[in-house]
Amino acid sequence: MCVLATPFSNLYAQAPAGEYEVKAAFLYNLARMVQWPEEDKEAMAPLNICFYGIDSFGEASNFLKNKKVKKRSISVIKDVKLNGLGRCHILFIDKSELNRLAHILSIINNQPILTVSDVDTFAEKGGLVNLQKIGDRVNIQINLNSAKQAGLIISARLLALAEIVEQ
Numbered sequence: 409m410c411v412l413a414t415p416f417s418n419l420y421a422q423a424p425a426g427e428y429e430v431k432a433a434f435l436y437n438l439a440r441m442v443q444w445p446e447e448d449k450e451a452m453a454p455l456n457i458c459f460y461g462i463d464s465f466g467e468a469s470n471f472l473k474n475k476k477v478k479k480r481s482i483s484v485i486k487d488v489k490l491n492g493l494g495r496c497h498i499l500f501i502d503k504s505e506l507n508r509l510a511h512i513l514s515i516i517n518n519q520p521i522l523t524v525s526d527v528d529t530f531a532e533k534g535g536l537v538n539l540q541k542i543g544d545r546v547n548i549q550i551n552l553n554s555a556k557q558a559g560l561i562i563s564a565r566l567l568a569l570a571e572i573v574e575q
Contacts, residue, residue, distance in 0.1 A: 428468035430546055431539050435524065438537060439477045439498060443561040444520050454483035456495055460512065461502030463487065490515060501525040501535070509533060520559045531573035536560070538573070549573045 425433075435457055455477050459465060463486055475482045485496065493499060493516050501512060506527050513523065513534045523536045530538040531551040536558065538549040548570040555562055 426468065427541060427546075428465045429471060431526065432465060432468045432471040434539055434546060434548070435498060435500065436472055436475055436477070436482070438522060438524065438566070439482070441563040441566040442522055443563075444497060445559040446520070453480065455480045455497045456483045456485055457498045457500070458485040458488040458493070458496035459500050459502065460488050460493070460505060462504040464502050464504075465500075493521065494519060496521050498522045498524060501527065501530075503527050509535070518557050518559075522558070522560055523554070537570075547571065 439455055439457065457469075457472055459469065463469075469484050469486070472482050472484050485492075488496060488499070490512070493512075496516075497520075499516065499521050501509065501523060503526060505512060509525075509527060509530070510533070516523070523530075524539060525535050525537075526539045526541065527533075527535070528540070531549040531554070534551065534554055536551055536554040540547045540549055548566070549572075550562065550567065550570040551573050552562075553574065
């Protein structure tokens with residue numbers, strides 16, 4: 409069973425969860441704790457959570473379906489292509505893309521996309537949020553420089569839980 413930090417723990421209090429169920433819950437909570445630059449203008453548009461690379465989440469991403477964030481429905485987009493990254497609000501980059509990571513990040517550089525991965529040193533390599541599994545915990549690492557470049561505002565509550573990483 410993975411243990412979650414305090415604000416996230418109520419999501420899985422009833423039953424043990426696998427690693428990617430926990431990470432799906434993290435994606436949902438990240439969406440709740442980040443503000444995008446054009447959020448007010450897109451208040452009714454879906455919030456797109458995209459997955460790039462091998463689908464490690466499998467059925468765990470179903471947790472995100474039928475959820476809402478600030479009255480916006482969540483749209484799950486699996487197997488997004490490089491030319492479709494611009495429609496993503498949150499982009500989870502799978503470990504399978506480690507060798508292409510720099511290229512992927514360069515394509516979306518300075519766009520308001522919250523990049524998330526569980527690749528070791530993801531935040532240090534320019535990604536925004538690293539979900540790092542250590543033992544039975546998932547820790548959050550955040551690259552504030554990447555957040556600033558993307559024009560995203562991260563809540564103080566989330567920052568208090570995270571390890572801040574510089575690239």
